[in-house]
Amino acid sequence: MFTKVLVANRGEIAVRVIRALREMGIASVAVFSEVDRAGLHVQMADEAVCIGPAPSSQSYLNIGSILEAARRTGAQAIHPGYGFLSENAVFAKACTEGGIKFIGPSWQAIETMGSKTGARRVALEVGAPVVPGTDQAISDLAEARAIAAAIGYPVLLKASAGGGGKGMRAVRDESELESAIRDASNEAQSAFGSGEVYLEKLIERPRHIEVQVLGDEHGNLIHLGERECSIQRRHQKVVEECPSPLSRTTPRLRQEIGETALKIARAVNYYNAGTLEFLADQSGRFYFLEMNTRLQVEHPVTEWVTGLDLVRWQITIAAGERLTIKQEDIQWQGCAVECRIYAEDPQNNFFPSPGKLTQYVEPAGPGVRVDGGVYSGWTVPLEYDPLLAKLSVWGLTREIAIERMRRALWEYQVLGITTNVRMFQQLMADGRFVAGDLDTGLLQRFIAEKAEAEPDGAELTATVLAAAVFENRSRSNGVKPVDTRTGTVWQIQGRRGLLR
Amino acid sequence: MFTKVLVANRGEIAVRVIRALREMGIASVAVFSEVDRAGLHVQMADEAVCIGPAPSSQSYLNIGSILEAARRTGAQAIHPGYGFLSENAVFAKACTEGGIKFIGPSWQAIETMGSKTGARRVALEVGAPVVPGTDQAISDLAEARAIAAAIGYPVLLKASAGGGGKGMRAVRDESELESAIRDASNEAQSAFGSGEVYLEKLIERPRHIEVQVLGDEHGNLIHLGERECSIQRRHQKVVEECPSPLSRTTPRLRQEIGETALKIARAVNYYNAGTLEFLADQSGRFYFLEMNTRLQVEHPVTEWVTGLDLVRWQITIAAGERLTIKQEDIQWQGCAVECRIYAEDPQNNFFPSPGKLTQYVEPAGPGVRVDGGVYSGWTVPLEYDPLLAKLSVWGLTREIAIERMRRALWEYQVLGITTNVRMFQQLMADGRFVAGDLDTGLLQRFIAEKAEAEPDGAELTATVLAAAVFENRSRSNGVKPVDTRTGTVWQIQGRRGLLR
C-alpha cells in the first residue's frame, strides 16, 4: 500500500479523498492555487504545496507543477478527483511514465473512452444498445422510410448543420414523415443555409441513468448498480439518487443495464472506478451515451446504498490489490438522494454567486452526510466550479429519504452568498419528484412553473425582531457587525435593485 | 398520526427526536429550564415552552409543568427521551390519564421492569438465564459447598451488607472455599459490622451485551440484534458497538440472546422500544441483568446496522400503527461504533468540565453521524449530564469502522472546555480494543496504563507560530480576543496549576 498520496484537486472532492487517505493511514498531500491557500483541503491534508496562480490552466491543470509537487513531497500516487486532469490521458500517461501511480484506469482506456464517438464505436462493437439512427443526411423519402421503419417510431428529424431546436421535428408515424421532412428541411435551410436532415430514434421524456463499475488490475470487474440523474439543468446534474425509481417498476433494469455496462467496460480492459451513462425511456429501454473514466460527483449515493467506500477501493485497486468482493456479494439497501449545493442564484438565472460565507451551518444527525469543501468565513473564489458541498441522505425507503432531505435542507444555513438550497426544498415537495416520475426535462419545467411563496407572518415578525435587537446592540455597543463583506464581490445593492 | 408532539427532554436526545418529528411532518414542542433558553433543542423545535428553573426537579422532572406545556400547545403525545421521566411509571400513567399519549411502553410494563429484582423475577419465571447464586446469606460450609457445586466454579463471595469490594472473594475450586468464606466474612464483619456473605457465579472478564427490542401495541414484537457496551467507566457506558465482536466468534449468540430477550419482553406484554441488558462471559454464555424500558443513548449503532429509524418507529407505534417489519426482514450489515463525547477531563479523574464552547467543529463526511446537542458559543450548564454529542460511524467491517472513528475524532475540535475526545483517539488505537477483546474492566485498565505521548515537534512549532500571529494581531489591532471565557466557571489557572 502507498504511504503518501497527492490529491490533484480542490474543494469537496479533495476533502473527500483526504478523508479516505486518513482513514487508511496514508499521508495526504494537497495542492493549491494562490487563491486557495485558505482552502479546506489545504487545512485537512498532512502536507500542502502551492502549484501556481488562480487560473486552473496555471495550477490545477498544470501537469508539470503537479508532478513536481508529487516528487518534492515523495508521493507515490496521485488521485485526480473529478474534473481538472481526471480524464486527461496525457496526464495519466505522464504520471505512469514518471513512476507515479495514477489512481484511475489505464491512460489507454481514458483515451479510447474519452470521445463520445470512440465510446459509441466500442458499444456498437460489443452489441450494446446506442440511440438508433443515422449520422448521415437522408437523401430521399424512401431511404427515410426504411430507416424510420428499422429504428421504429417515434423518430426525430434533426438538422445536420446545427442545433437549438431549429430544423427539428418529432414524427409519430409514417404518415407524418413526408411533410415533416419537408418542413424540417426548409427550416434548416433558412436557419443554417443547409437543408440536410438526419433521423434518430425519439426518446420521449428520457431519463438519465448511469451504472457504476469497479474493477481491479487483475481482470475482476463488477457493477454497483444504477444511479438516476435525470434532475438536470442545462445538462448539469443537480439531484442524483440510487437506486433509480425506474428499477421499482422495471425490476429487470438493474441486471440488464449492469451487464451491458460491464460488457462495454470489459472491451477496453477497464479497471478502477468508472461510470457508464445511458439514456432510458419511461419503459426502461436504455441506450448507451458515454463513459466517465473517473470518480463521479454523485458517488456518495452508491456508497450509501451498497455500503462500499468507492474512494477507498480506488486507492486499494491502484495499489495493485485484488477486488475481494464479487458481483453476487453486492446488496442494495434502501435509497439515497443527493443534492448539489451550488453558490448560484436560482432567482437570477442561476448566475454564480461567489463571495464570503458569513454564516454557514451544515445539517447533521441520522442518515445525513455532507461532503463539504467550505467553512464559515471562507470566500468562494470566482475561478472555479461553484459547488460548495454535496448533501446526501439515506432512508430505508425513497419516501423516508426525501423526508430526511427536506429536514436536512431546513437545517442548512448559508448567508453571504446565494445558493440553490431553497430550490431543492421546493423540489423535494413537488408531486412529480416525490412520485419518482422523472425525466431530464422535469427540472426546467419545475423552474418555469414555480412561484415564490409569501413568507409566513410570524416568520416575518421573528425576522424583524431579530434584526432590531441586532441593530440596537450594534449601535449602542459600538460593536463591529458580525461579518462585513470584505472580499465579497457580489453587490447586494445592485443585485436586488437592478436585476429583478 | 399525531400532528404535534412534545419532547420532554433536552440536549442531544431532544434534538434527535425533533429531527425525527420534522421528517415525519409532525410539529415539535421543546421544553426548557431557565438556563436552557439558548439550548439547541429550543432553536430546532417549532415551539418551545419554559417549564421552570434550572434544577431538574423543578423543570425536566416536573410532571405538572410538562403536562401543562403539552396542554397549552395542544401536543397529543410526549416523547420522554432517556433519563429524566423516561422510566417513570407515574409520569407515563399521568400522561395516559390526562389523554396525552406517552411514547413508550405501558406504565405497567415500566413499573414491573423498573426494579432489578422485579425484572429478575420475570426472567426466572420465563426460564431466562440470570447470574446464578443466592441472595440470602450462607449459613454454613456444607450449604456453601452445595450451592457452589450447583452453580459451578469459579464463584464469587459477596458481603450481604455492602459493596465496594470489601468482603469479596473469588473462589476457583472447592479446596479454596472454606478459607475464602472465613476471610470474606471477617472482612465484611470489620467493614460493615455484619459477617454475612452470599454466593454468586463468578463471571470472569464479563462483557455487557444488550438486545434492542421493538414491539407494536397489537402484539408484534421483534428484536434488532445485540449491542456490545463493555467499554465502561464506573458502570457508565462510553463506547458502544453493533454487532458485538463476540457474535463473530460465537455465531449462535445473536439468535439465542435475541430469543431470550423476546421471551422476557413478551412476559410483560412489552411494546415500543426497549432494551434488555445481559452480562456475557467470553464464551458467549449470557445472563439477564435488567431492562431499560425506553430508548437507549446508544440506539444509533443499531440504526446504522439495521437501517431502521428507531425514533420514527417509536412515534409510529405510539400512534397505534402496526409493525410492518417481521423478524426475518431484519438484516445486519457492517459495523457501527459510537463514542460518547463528554465535557469531562480524563486527566483529572473525569471531573465534569462545563463552560463555554469557544470553538466547536464536528466531523462530517462518509459514514460519520453526529447527534449533537451543542454549538459553538453555547455554555454547557452545570446542572445536567455532561454529554455534548454522540459520534457514531459505520463501516463495512469493524476495522473500517474503527479507522473511520479515528479519522472523525481527528476532525473533532472542542475548545473552551475539556472533553474525552483525546482518550477515545488513544483507545481506538489500543490493540485489545481493535481486536474486539473486550470486557467491562478494559477501559479502567486502559486508563491506568496509558501515558501521555510527547507532542510532535512540528506540531509544537505550528502551535507557537499560530499563537504568535494571533497575539500580535490582537495587540496591534486592539481587537478583542475571539472568545473570552464569559460564563465559564472552569478556571484554567487553577486546573493546570493546582490539580496536577
Add this chain to the structure above:
Amino acid sequence: MRLRVEVNGKVFELSLQRHGNGSDYTYVLEGAENKAEPASVVEVSPGVFSVLLGTRSFTAYLSKDRERLEVSVGSERHWVSLSDRRDRRAGAQANAASGPAEVRSQMPGKIIKFLVEPGSAVKAGQGLLVVEAMKMQNEMKSPKDGVVAKIQGYEGATVNAGETLVVIE
C-alpha cells in the same frame, strides 16, 4: 425603541421594549397584524438569534452588508434595513426609484454585448447588456421604464465589480 423597518421592500413601524436585562421584550409591529405582544429574543452565538413569539420558536441567522441585513429564518431569506423612525434619509432612499438608475456590474467579468444604444427607450425588465463571469453569461436588465442616458464600456471590455455600465433616466 421605535424603528422603521423595511423587509423585502415592505415597510413596518416597530416599537420594541425590553424588560429587564434578559431576553424578554414587548413589541408592536404596525403594518403587520400584530398588537402588543410578548417575545423573547436572545443572541445564541454571533449573528444567530433565537426568537420565541409566544411558544413559536424561530432561529434567525444574520449577516450585515452596509445598510442592509441579510436574515435567514427557516428556509426563507429576507433583506432588512432599519432606520430611526423620523430618519429623513430613509424617506429619501425609498424615493430613489424616481431618479436616474445606474446599472452596475455585479462581479468582475467581461462585456459580451450591449442590447441597447444611448437614447433607446427601455421598459423595466428589458435586457440592456450581456456580461460574462465564471464562464456564464448573464443578461442585465433595466430596473425601470426610461431612456438610456449613458453607456459606459465597450464590447469585450473587462469590468470590475460595482462599475456603472448603463444609466437609465
Add this chain to the structure above:
Amino acid sequence: MRLRVEVNGKVFELSLQRHGNGSDYTYVLEGAENKAEPASVVEVSPGVFSVLLGTRSFTAYLSKDRERLEVSVGSERHWVSLSDRRDRRAGAQANAASGPAEVRSQMPGKIIKFLVEPGSAVKAGQGLLVVEAMKMQNEMKSPKDGVVAKIQGYEGATVNAGETLVVIE
C-alpha cells in the same frame, strides 16, 4: 517580532519575521531544533489558523482565556502564554511556584471534607479537600510541597468558582 513563548510549561524564544502583507514568515524557534525556516500562517476564520511549515500542514484552533491561549492542533491541546522577550512580569510569573500558592475552587460546588488542617505539612499532589459539583466528588491536590497556611470555608459550605479554599506556603 521577538517573543518568549511558554507551551505546556516549556519555554521557547521565538523570532518571527513577516514578509510583505501576505501569509509568509521566517522564524527561528530557540529551544526547539528549528533553524531559520520559512512558514506560512493565515487566519482562515476567527481563531482558526492554517500553518504550513515547508509542506507540512497544520490547523490550529485558538481560544483565549486571560493570559493564556488554548491551542488545539490535530488531536493535541496546548496551553500557550506569550510575552515580550524582556518582559519582567513573565519572569515573575515563571517563579510564582516559589511563593505561597492558593488552591481555588474550580466551579460552584460544595465542600465535602477537608483532608488537612492549618499547619499540616503537605507534599505536592497530596489531597487537601474534597469538593462536589455536578454530582461528582473531586479531590483538590496541593500544587507543591509546603505547609497549610490557611483554610477558608467549612465542610458543607457552598463555594463559588475561583474562591480560595486553601493557602499553601
